[in-house]
Amino acid sequence: MNSIQSQFKKNPTTLGLALISSLGAIAFSTPAYSINVDLSTFDAIGDVTNNNTVIQSGTDNTVDADALETFLAFTPGSLDVDTTFGSAIKQTLNFNAGDRFSFDWTFNIDSQDQAFVAINNAIQVLSTGSSYSYTFATAGNYQVAMGVVDFFDSTGSSTLTLSNAQIQPVPWETDALPVVGTTLLFGIGIWKKHKSSNSNNRDLK
Numbered sequence: 181m182n183s184i185q186s187q188f189k190k191n192p193t194t195l196g197l198a199l200i201s202s203l204g205a206i207a208f209s210t211p212a213y214s215i216n217v218d219l220s221t222f223d224a225i226g227d228v229t230n231n232n233t234v235i236q237s238g239t240d241n242t243v244d245a246d247a248l249e250t251f252l253a254f255t256p257g258s259l260d261v262d263t264t265f266g267s268a269i270k271q272t273l274n275f276n277a278g279d280r281f282s283f284d285w286t287f288n289i290d291s292q293d294q295a296f297v298a299i300n301n302a303i304q305v306l307s308t309g310s311s312y313s314y315t316f317a318t319a320g321n322y323q324v325a326m327g328v329v330d331f332f333d334s335t336g337s338s339t340l341t342l343s344n345a346q347i348q349p350v351p352w353e354t355d356a357l358p359v360v361g362t363t364l365l366f367g368i369g370i371w372k373k374h375k376s377s378n379s380n381n382r383d384l385k
């Protein structure tokens with residue numbers, strides 16, 4: 181085998197390795213891809229300001245527990261009986277299985293007031309930490325809600341401040357997918373062409 185033929189035979193392998201490398205680069209770069217969630221598009225009730233990023237229990241708030249439950253489509257009685265007044269934002273969003281919803285938060289608390297996040301009817305109190313995230317196991321439409329409630333009293337104002345709300349899609353659910361598919365097909369096509377060329381060369385001898 182002369183050096184040209186040797187070089188020729190190696191090419192498909194080299195090409196294959198190059199393709200695998202580029203696939204790896206695409207696969208590893210996609211998790212950084214995320215979609216910002218615009219909280220100003222959410223529906224709001226009560227004392228909510230700054231494009232729905234500042235939610236207060238509010239000193240002049242007249243939204244009671246029943247009104248909050250109705251607004252949030254919670255089962256009646258799901259908010260604590262000691263809830264007096266409150267404010268909240270909500271939006272129904274579509275998620276694919278594996279999508280991760282997250283946001284950063286700070287809670288300036290007065291007495292025993294509480295801040296919460298709710299995915300559909302599942303209410304979770306925001307008590308410690310400064311970042312919340314939830315990964316959806318099943319695809320579908322889900323109501324995402326964040327709020328603050330006055331507890332035991334209706335005085336003093338607690339403030340929940342939200343930022344960096346975003347959705348991180350599953351890695352293979354991105355614009356990179358068609359590129360990966362095309363690259364793979366292109367690679368296989370080249371490999372087949374080279375292989376048949378080699379066969380032809382041998383047949384001619």
Ligand SMILES: [Ca+2]
Pocket residue numbers: 237290291292293330331333334335336337338
């Ligand atoms: Ca209070």
